[in-house]
Amino acid sequence: MSSFQGHYGASTGGDTGFRRTWDKEKYKRGAEQEESAPDESTKKKRKKKTEPEEEVSEEPQMLRARDTKVDLETHLNKTQVVTVSSDANRQPGYYCDVCDCTLKDSVAYLDHINGKRHQGNLGVSMRVERSTVEQVRAKLASLKKKIDQPAPEYDLDKRVEQIKQQEVRDKEARKQEKKERKKKDKEEKAAALAPVKDEEARPMDPEMAALMGFGDFGTSKKKK
Structure with a gap:
């Protein structure tokens, strides 16, 4: 009885396994050769794995109170054109140049700059x-000294008068x-209309006026 060959060349009557086989001895010899004579890239990889990471010499600073005001009103009431391919610093919102990210509102921005990630990037x-x-x-002692100081007198009438004067100055401006x-x-409109007026004021050529039939216009004399 004739034997049939399978799709992978194996006889249907014998081993029906069709999975790919590997030469284990060949790969074993290659691994042994690599172990005996590693190249430079392999040495660098092993050295990087075995050597401990260098410790950062600079110690992080302690958290302290912010001595500057956070600017949240720079782009208030301003229009900005953005595209999908714009960089992070051109996207709408509050951009953090330290962490290269954009926050969509002021609350998220304040949470970010007070958070661990931002402070860590600042050291x-x-x-x-x-x-x-x-x-x-x-x-x-400084707080007690501040409390003991007399409170400045507040003149309400004077303050109201200052506000009125400022409003008058703003109105005049x-x-x-x-x-x-x-x-x-x-002035711009007058400059734009000047060439048109010059063209209208220029006298027409008599021959051209006669050809167009304008010769008798503008005269009160009667022909005899």
């Missing part, structure tokens, strides 16, 4: 420096700006 830990007894006493803008628009 600041989340630990607070422990105050000494002398520092606490000095702080209490707006009127002057509006006046200057109208004057500028008027």
Whole structure:
């Protein structure tokens, strides 16, 4: 009886396994040769794995109070055109140049700059420096001195008068700006109409006027 060959060349009457087989001895010899004479790239990889990571010499700074005001009003009431392919610093929202990310609102931005990731990129830990007894006493003394100082007198009438004067100055400034803008628009319109007026004021050629039948226009004399 004739034997049939399978799709992978194996006889149907014998081993029916069709999975790929590997020469284990060949790969074993290759691995042994690599172990005996590793190349430079292999040496570097092994050295990188075995050597301990170098410790950072600079210690992170302690967390301290912010001495500058966070600017959240730079782009207030401004229009910005953005595209899908824009960089992170051109996307709408609050951009953090330290972490290269954009936050969509001010609350998320404040949470981010006060968070562990941002402070870590600045080299600041989340630990607070422990105050000494002398520092606490000095702080209490400064607060007591501030409380003991007499409160400045607040003149309500004077403040109201200052506000009124400021409103008058602002109103005059707006009127002057509006006046200057109208004057500028008027000058631009006059400059645009000047060539047209010059063309209209130019006298017409008599021959051309006669050909067009305009010779008798503009005269009150009667022909005899």
